[in-house]
Every structure is written in structure tokens, then in C-alpha cells.
Amino acid sequence: MKKLVKYLFVFVALVVVLTSCTGGASYKALIITGQNNHNWKSSSPILKEVLLQTGLFTAEIAKSPEKGGDMNSFNPDFSKYNVVIIDYNGESWSEKTKAAFVEYVKNGGGVVSYHAGDNSFPDWKEYNEMIGLGGWGGRSQKDGPYVYFKGDKMVIDTAAGSGGAHGKRHEFEIKARNVEHPILKGLPQRWIHGTDELYAKLRGPGKNMEIIATAYSDTAKGGTGRSEPILMVINYGKGRIFHTTLGHPDKEGGPALQCVGFITTFQRGAEWAASGKVTQKIPYDFPTAAGSSYRLDYKELTLEEDLNKISQYDITKSTKYFTDLQTRIRKESKTADDFAKFEKAMVKVLENSSASDDGKKLLLRELSWMGSDISVSAIKELAKNPNLKDEAEFALARLSPSK
Amino acid sequence: MLDKSTRRDFLRQSTAIGTGAIILPQLIPSTALGMGGKVAPSDRIVMGCIGTGSQGTGNLREFLKNHLDRVQFIAICDVDAKHAANAKGVIDTANKNSDCKAYGDYREFLEKEKLDGVSIALPDHWHGLIYTAAANKKLDVYGEKPLARTIHDGQAIVSAAKRNNIVWQTGSWQRSRENFRRGAELAVNGRVGKVTRVEVGLPNGNRGVGTPPIKEVPAELNWEMWLGPALKVPYRGISHWDWRWILDYSGGQLTDWSGHHIDIAQWGIGMERSGPIEIAGEAVYPTDGIYNAPVEYDFLCKYANGIEMRVANEARIEKGAGATWYGDKGWIHVNRGNTLTASDPKILEEVIADNEIHLYKSTDHIGNFLDCVKSRGETVAPVDIAHRSISVGLLGEIAMSTGQKIQWDPVKQEIIGNPKASRLLTRPYRQPWNVPTI
Incomplete structure (x- = not known):
């Protein structure tokens, strides 16, 4: 037995070494899809992309046969992976595949149930224990109680009725219920989620489950009038399951997947499911209680991309990119070098003759407090432009008060 | 005559x-x-x-x-x-x-x-x-x-x-309202024991209106003069009352209400003519549109005597709006609506002896002003106290907008060791207006 443990240890060490050779990624993720009443063809590549962005994962997509196909042919080797993402809501898997999945999780494999992942397999007992709560597919009181929040208290409601509902898609506030959980640690306690379905009336066994975030399902939007579970963590055997109800995909992906709140909690939840810990930084553009935050191409903008947007800035359209820049400066500037990095990039926009005056006006305001000699000559140049004179003088008055 | x-x-x-x-x-x-x-x-x-x-x-x-x-x-x-x-x-x-x-x-x-x-x-x-x-x-x-x-x-x-x-x-x-004066007087005389912390809840901010289109300035409004020393911007129908959501004119609900609950809170810890020595916190800013004052805000002020005062929008504060003094023997809370409550109702019946601190008693704010115009005495809300009340809100604004922990010298009224944040202690005026000199 001791020998076996030793061999196992060597094997694990080897695996770690080998995987770390493949570009530094620590974990292997498998996204399961191929059947879904949702646009899995758009969602699965996006999920793969956002996992790769973390630098922590390699990711593969495993497609099941199409509906009516031979499900016996679908047997991914789960044991090769650290986390399995369920972007699947379709026909039952073969008994063999189901058994292999249960084994995988019992032995410590991670799972992420994404959006309609909690619609699938209404009759598979072990799966429902893994996801804690589910909806649709004929789920009712026979499958377990409704679970939701009333004030600060979790309610276990055994009332009869169908499981699974959602009102109109809209932006809604998500409330963290356990800010100390690794997935949520460092995130704001409340934030506005991008336009999405707000799943409600979920019911299930709810064993070994913790609801770590909820959202109020507003009756005005066709909701239930109660705080519904949105993010859950479940233990099954040695396995960890992260359950997110978020991320309804349109044909092209769309706002629910573009939401930085979705992307970040998905990335963090996947790491937690794979390892039990979360090492990722909180992105500067995480949404706040003041408003939602979207990444139109599912990627965090680089500083250069952000400034490029500001250089084309038209105040009638948006102040978003400027607000983003301010947030970055606030969160990422502690030393003079940090400030100088931002300042140099901002000066480039000031010196760019094709950049918009509206964009330059905003940058001049920001530079007035965080700038230095680096920007003074560029600002003096802009003071000659009648359209920018006031803002340039404003900045100079703060930067070189002896002027 | x-x-x-x-x-x-x-x-x-x-x-x-x-x-x-x-x-x-x-x-x-x-x-x-x-x-x-x-x-x-x-x-x-x-x-x-x-x-x-x-x-x-x-x-x-x-x-x-x-x-x-x-x-x-x-x-x-x-x-x-x-x-x-x-x-x-x-x-x-x-x-x-x-x-x-x-x-x-x-x-x-x-x-x-x-x-x-x-x-x-x-x-x-x-x-x-x-x-x-x-x-x-x-x-x-x-x-x-x-x-x-x-x-x-x-x-x-x-x-x-x-x-x-x-x-x-x-x-x-x-x-000039008895519930606030009495609450502050009980706190400053140690009726909740030694005050260790104060919580101040101010109204939540305003998420915004986006960016309304440029409009013709109404004939009755002198827009240039309305802007005065502030940077010139086109008129978008936002002026009266709603100026408080735009940082060029105001610091939002935080500064609007500093002269109320922060003012009262400092009165109850005997700090109304001084100020904190360290200020740090976070705000949530609108992500879009011309309103840019914080929607939510939350910062902590430390005073030289060890007292900590937390100022936040009311949604973040346990007792909501108002000021609450917490001591080692209980708490006292004051708010609008004549609210004066305490951890033990007996605290509110305490008598303040002649040799204790008696806070200035005014029951008519405007009447007090007119009395003092005649008497040449000091009012209940004199200029230097008002300055110290808003200074707390303004220092909070600086700490949150820069993301920096601010060290403040309340005697010299200077930010210590942070030249960038210090620039925010003043705001350049648009010509022909000039910043008033001290």
C-alpha cells in the first residue's frame, strides 16, 4: 500500500511536470457539449477561450453525438481532466459513461455546471446530487425542495410545484452570500450582472451544497419575488462542483457571456473546482453595484486598447472607456513607476492629432492629478488649441502651480 | 445712530x-x-x-x-x-x-x-x-x-x-435639533463609555441619466455664469438640483451630506475643530454617462485619539442613515425624523452635570443666526466647524478617487507625503475667475 502511494505520488508529480511543460497551464479542462436547447455552438468556444485566458488551463471540447445518435459512442476519459464543464442539456449518457463520470467526481474530479447544465439529466440521481439544484425536465417536489433566500436566511421550501423558471432577460444585481469563499473572495459584495436569464424555482436534493450568491427575482420582470440561488458550490465524494446558472448564450454569444461578472466567476469557479483554491487576480473591470461591465470580445482590454477607444471617444456615446481607465489607475497605481506607465500611454493620445478632443479633455482632467513632468510639454501644446485650452490650463494649473 | x-x-x-x-x-x-x-x-x-x-x-x-x-x-x-x-x-x-x-x-x-x-x-x-x-x-x-x-x-x-x-x-x-444635540452631548460625555468608533450613513448615490443630448439654454438661464469657475461644457438640461451628481460642481451625496451627519458625528467626539489623521476607502462610480459622483462609497477615518469613523452610503451601514457612536458600554444613534435611540434606553435619561461638557443649544437655526447677528456671538454652526465637517467628506473623496490611503495633518491641513493626492486639495478655476487665496 505504501508503495502504491509512493508510485501515485511520483505519477502525480510527473503529470504536474508534464502539464506545466505545455505552456505553464496547471489544469486540464474538458467542455462537454453537443446537445443543448441553448446555442452550444456559440457558448462552448467562448467558455474554452475564457478558460485559456487565465493561463491556468488547457481546454478541449468533447461533442456528444447529435440527438438520436448512438450515445454509446460517447465516452470521454474524464479521468484525464481536472475539471469537466457541463454545457450540455440533452439525451442521457450511456450507463458506462455515467458510471465513469460518477467515479471521476467521487475521486476528486472537478465539475462546473454552466447555465442549462442544471436542466439536464432530471432522472440521474447522482448527477442531481452533484449539481444540488436543477430545473425543468419535469422536475417537481419528487426531486427535492425549492431552495432560496429570504433576507439573510436560506429557505428550504417543500411546496409542490414544477422546478425551473425565469422571467424576461434583464440586468440584475447579484449578492454574494459568502464573501470568504475562494471563488468570491475579493469581489464586491454586490454587483450588476449583464443582461441574462435569472433562473428561479430551482429544486433538488441540495446535499452538501452552499449557495454563495443569489439574485432577487423581481416580479416586475416576471420573476418569483424571492432571492434565487445563482452560484453554488457542492461537494460530492472528493469532488468539487461549481454551479453557475448564469450565461444564457445567444447565437453570437451575447451580453450574458460578455458580462465580466459571468466570465470572472466562471474562471474562478473552474479553478476552484479543479484545485480547491483560486489564484486569479480580480480584474479591474469587474462590475460594481453601480453598473454592469461587458467585454464585447470576451477579453479584458489592454491599456493600449482602452486608450485607443478613448482616442475615438465621443461623449454622446459613452464614458465607459474613460471610467475603465480611471479604475485601472486607481487599482493599479501604487508607485511613481505605475503612474508613469499610465501617463506615458496617455500622452501618446494627447499627441495623436487624429484622437478626438472629447477624449483628450477627459485625459487632461485625469492627468491634472496623476501626471508629472512627462506630460507637461504635450499639455502646453494642447493649450494652444482653443477647443482644449480650458482643460489644458486646468491640468497645468495643478501640475505646475508656479506657472 | x-x-x-x-x-x-x-x-x-x-x-x-x-x-x-x-x-x-x-x-x-x-x-x-x-x-x-x-x-x-x-x-x-x-x-x-x-x-x-x-x-x-x-x-x-x-x-x-x-x-x-x-x-x-x-x-x-x-x-x-x-x-x-x-x-x-x-x-x-x-x-x-x-x-x-x-x-x-x-x-x-x-x-x-x-x-x-x-x-x-x-x-x-x-x-x-x-x-x-x-x-x-x-x-x-x-x-x-x-x-x-x-x-x-x-x-x-x-x-x-x-x-x-x-x-x-x-x-x-x-x-439646532434637540435629538442630534442631545445624542452628541451624551456621546461626548462618555454615556456609552469611551467611544471607540462612529458609523455615519449618508444617502446612496444616483446611478445616472446617461449623456442627455445638448439642448438650447433656456432664455432665463445665464449658463456661462452658472458654470462660473467650472470647466465649460455644453448645456444638456442638467443644472438646478442635479448638479450634485457631477464632480465639477459637487462630490455627490457624500459631500452634500457631510455638513449634516458627519458634522454631528464629529460634534459627538469633540473633533469638530480638528479632523482625522488617516483616511482610506473605496467608492463605486457610475460606469457610464455624465454623472460621475460615487453611487456608493465607504471609507474609514482614524483620529489621533484612536477613534475610528466609518462613513458610507446608508445601504452599507448597519443602522442606515444617521450617526451612531459606539462605546465600550453601548451605543447611541441619531437620525432625521427626531430619532434618538440607544443600546439601553436609560442612557437617554442621563443627566449631564454642570461640570461636564454642554453642547451649544440652539432650537431655531435661522433664529440663532439672527440672534448672533445682533449679539455678535458665535452661531451653533460656525464657519470653521463647517470647514472641518466638509473636510472629512472631501478627504474621503480624495482617498477613494485616487485609491490611496491618505495621511492628513489636521493642524497644518496638509496631506502628508503624497504630492499627487495633495493636488486634489484645490481645484483650478476657469478664467477669468481666480481661486480665492487663504
């Missing part, structure tokens, strides 16, 4: 004014000054108004409603001709004539009108210039909170008021 300044000097000399940590009640009954009976019309305090929007007109009505026997308004000034006409109507009705003069430029108003005092209610970005101009005209001022948009402007206002020996009442009227 004595000329105005001589009359004031006479009254000042004849009134003993206590100063120091213990502020004694300074309500001098008008009988003591030989004004027990009816006041002759010629002895009434002559006043005007600058800024006659909702707050300015509200204040004016308060003056007229309860104090017409000792005050007379004769002129008003506003950059909005409709507001001006409305306020003139209010005054003319009270005066039963049509003599009230209306101005659009405060410089002309101050130059031409012979006044004793002025009631001022303007967007914060105008306070530095107009408060100092009124003080330099040696007018007594009833001025709206917050005292100033920047700490530098506040210092300039305090020094102008002191230099000119004017009577100043800030519109921090909660000081």
Missing part, C-alpha cells in the same frame, strides 16, 4: 464669548440687548439672497415665516431669471410692496446693495468665490452646506470670515 461697523464693535465688546473645548450656550435673550419689545423697522436686519433655487427659496421662506419682525429682505440675485422673479415675488409679498431688487450677477448685487447680511444657497463650485466675496463685504452670512467644494476653498472662506469678523451660520440645521 452708530454706523454699522461701530455698532457691531460695540456689541462684540459687550458680549463675553466663551471659547475652548467646552462651548457654553450663547443664546442671549433679545431682552438683554434691549430688544424685548417690538423692533423698530429701521432696526431690522437688512438682508438679501444669492441663489434662489429650491434650497435658497426654502431658506428665504423660513426667514420670512418666523422672523419678519427682525429681518427685512430687500434684494436677490440668481443666474436664472425665473428663480429670481419667483424669489422677488416671495419677498415683495412679505414686504407688501414691489421694491425687491433682482440681480443676475453677484458682483453687482454686492456692490450696489447696502445689506447687513446675506443668505446664500449655491452649487458647491461657486461657494469659494461668493462666500469670500460676501465676507469681504463684511456681510454676515447664512450659507448653505457643504462649506466648499475643496479644502483650499474652505480654508479661504474661513480666513475671509475671520478676517472680516462676520457672523457665519452654516445651513447644518441638524445642530
